[in-house]
Amino acid sequence: MTPGKSLGEALAAARRAEDPGPLIAAIPYAVTLGIGARLEAGALVTRLPFRRGLVGNPFLPALHGGVVGAFLELTAALDLLWRQEGATPPRSVTMSVDFLRSAGPRDSFARAHVARLGRRVASLRVEAWQDDPARPIAQAHAHMLLTAPEGDGTGT
Amino acid sequence: MAAEQAAPPIDLELSPHVAALGIEVVEQAAGRLVLRLPAGPALIGDPDRGLLFGGAVYTLMDTACGFLAFASAPAGRHVATLDLRVDYLAPASGDRDVFAEALTSRVARQVVFCRASAWQESPAQPIASALGSFMINEPPAAGAVP
Numbered sequence: 134m135t136p137g138k139s140l141g142e143a144l145a146a147a148r149r150a151e152d153p154g155p156l157i158a159a160i161p162y163a164v165t166l167g168i169g170a171r172l173e174a175g176a177l178v179t180r181l182p183f184r185r186g187l188v189g190n191p192f193l194p195a196l197h198g199g200v201v202g203a204f205l206e207l208t209a210a211l212d213l214l215w216r217q218e219g220a221t222p223p224r225s226v227t228m229s230v231d232f233l234r235s236a237g238p239r240d241s242f243a244r245a246h247v248a249r250l251g252r253r254v255a256s257l258r259v260e261a262w263q264d265d266p267a268r269p270i271a272q273a274h275a276h277m278l279l280t281a282p283e284g285d286g287t288g289t
Numbered sequence: 290m291a292a293e294q295a296a297p298p299i300d301l302e303l304s305p306h307v308a309a310l311g312i313e314v315v316e317q318a319a320g321r322l323v324l325r326l327p328a329g330p331a332l333i334g335d336p337d338r339g340l341l342f343g344g345a346v347y348t349l350m351d352t353a354c355g356f357l358a359f360a361s362a363p364a365g366r367h368v369a370t371l372d373l374r375v376d377y378l379a380p381a382s383g384d385r386d387v388f389a390e391a392l393t394s395r396v397a398r399q400v401v402f403c404r405a406s407a408w409q410e411s412p413a414q415p416i417a418s419a420l421g422s423f424m425i426n427e428p429p430a431a432g433a434v435p
Contacts, residue, residue, distance in 0.1 A: 160333075161342075164331075165332065166344075188305045189352075189355075191303060199347055202348065203344025204344075222334070224335075227376050228374065228375050230374075
């Protein structure tokens with residue numbers, strides 16, 4: 134693994150620039166998917182540019198369901214990182230996705246809504262859409278731990 | 290029931306994203322599919338601790354359940370994920386391959402129900418579990434509206 138920026142450094146840089154870009158650049162899997170983000174009235178809106186390598190079903194064609202799930206999960210994690218004071222990466226506990234419409238060969242967008250932000254755990258709803266936010270392609274319900282893991286970080 | 294018949298071999302290369310991740314079939318039987326996701330730096334979610342991003346495991350679970358559902362559905366039909374829930378039981382180390390075993394719970398006329406478990410070191414130490422349901426559709430060429 135390349136010794137890139139720590140998440141804390143990246144988050145601080147992103148906050149200074151008021152641009153989530155540096156934060157996303159510090160998360161290798163987000164770079165792998167090619168995710169981008171912008172702020173809309175202070176809220177994070179993520180974007181997943183379409184490319185063929187993200188297709189799961191080439192006959193439709195449609196994005197891989199796992200790509201959509203991972204996109205929603207990243208959106209939730211990035212939203213929490215952006216809101217938090219610290220830079221402890223949230224850890225997913227449960228992730229449940231309803232796939233509402235086929236995700237066609239177009240760019241996708243997503244936004245998280247924090248239903249409850251507790252001290253240790255957050256509950257979020259996340260929606261993804263393509264052409265029209267009123268016609269979501271998928272919705273997720275996620276629970277994420279907010280506290281730093283104890284010891285070596287291998288305990289949930 | 291088709292449980293007695295050997296399921297047709299699964300061709301993961303059909304799916305560009307699955308091929309890009311390098312996911313491979315380890316074992317396939319009627320109602321059961323085991324896949325392997327090779328570890329790699331591109332799948333890291335927590336660079337400070339060297340942990341895989343949960344979404345990579347999510348994709349492996351969806352692939353295992355989805356291809357098993359496809360293989361379990363009547364020949365010529367396609368499947369679409371209705372929903373998939375993953376519980377992340379333990380952090381996933383970024384330098385070990387991930388295995389997932391999917392099993393069908395029921396193959397109904399319109400829906401296939403699957404469950405899955407993922408591990409790195411041993412199946413006895415799962416890192417994630419999943420439940421998914423998949424709609425059985427006519428193939429797109431037949432004019433089905435997704």
